[in-house]
Amino acid sequence: MTMDPILTATGAVSLAVILASAASHKVRAPAWFRRQVADYRLLPEALHGPAARALPLLEGALALALLWPATRGAAALAALALVGLYAAAIGINLARGRHDLDCGCAGPGAPQPLHPRLLSRNLLLAGLALLAAAPAAPRALGVFDGFVVLAATAVTVLLYAAIEVWLANQPRLLGLSGR
């Protein structure tokens, strides 16, 4: 299925910005992220350090690769796999009943307990990755197309940020209303 290049470019650039911000908060707080990896209790202890170092590098590399049309398709599929991996990590810990575990999704400043609705956010990211991976129909792009891609990216990233804070606020609201 071919898509208009505006759609694929928007998906790719938005995903790149989100991945880059995720990588940056992990790089800025390496000790925190290492603890986070250990907290998920999925890897043997020897792999905690290497995994905590490799994941932000992988995210950063994918963010860069998404920006070039030549590497976009492969990077988008890799990002899809990464998002799926994170979703699986959350799902396994939810199945273990660990609802008090910090998700670690939005960086060290925003603790947030695990909840099935976090998976819907990963679904959203997977949708962006699929959009970026879809082959683009050949079409000459003008200045106006560039503007639309930038504006749509800005809206997507802002809405993603809003959804993230919204999801983080939800448990607090439930706490207030006593449920």
Added chain:
Amino acid sequence: MQALIVSNVLLWCLLVAMALVVVGLIRQIGVLHARIAPAGALMVDKGVAVNQPAPKLTAEDRLGRPVNVGYPGERAQMLFFLSPTCPICKSLLPAVRAIDRSRDDLEVVYVSDGDMAEQEKIIAEFKLDRSRYVVDPEVGMTYQIGKLPYAVLIDAEGTLKAKGLVNSREHLDSLFETELLGAATLQDYLRGQSPRIHHPGDDLPTEKGSA
């Protein structure tokens, strides 16, 4: 075609602005949630009575300047009792500082106790270096403070107007409300405020004073 492009550009710009507003609003909600965190249970209070003269004492703040507590002066005083080991105290400090800055007729004194290095950390973190910050267990003992964070409001004449355990911004504000209304406790306030409701048995002499 020109009109369509202009309209499209305008719509995109407005949509970006809208998304920015949504992010801003949602962040504000997050801040509100942090400020109205659940409060602890209130307790039966002891110590100095409200609407009575406050105990007078002089303590030294962390720079060695004398701080008079409970003496008649030009300004009302609010004592905020905190400790570096109490997380709720820290979450209340921004609210206390906001009150300090917004009221010229009120002197806020931070009263703490414990390790000096920890105090310095709090002072640096919440920019309290120009505030009156007392590290002295004597004040807390005189006012019989058992729980933290605790606030005491003393008016310019040296009368203790309000006091209480403060767990949220709302509790802090209610101290000033207490001062304004002149009622020592919620029970006092309700007794003074409520329109007389006739309860069956009110007129019976044997029931008097049992409420």
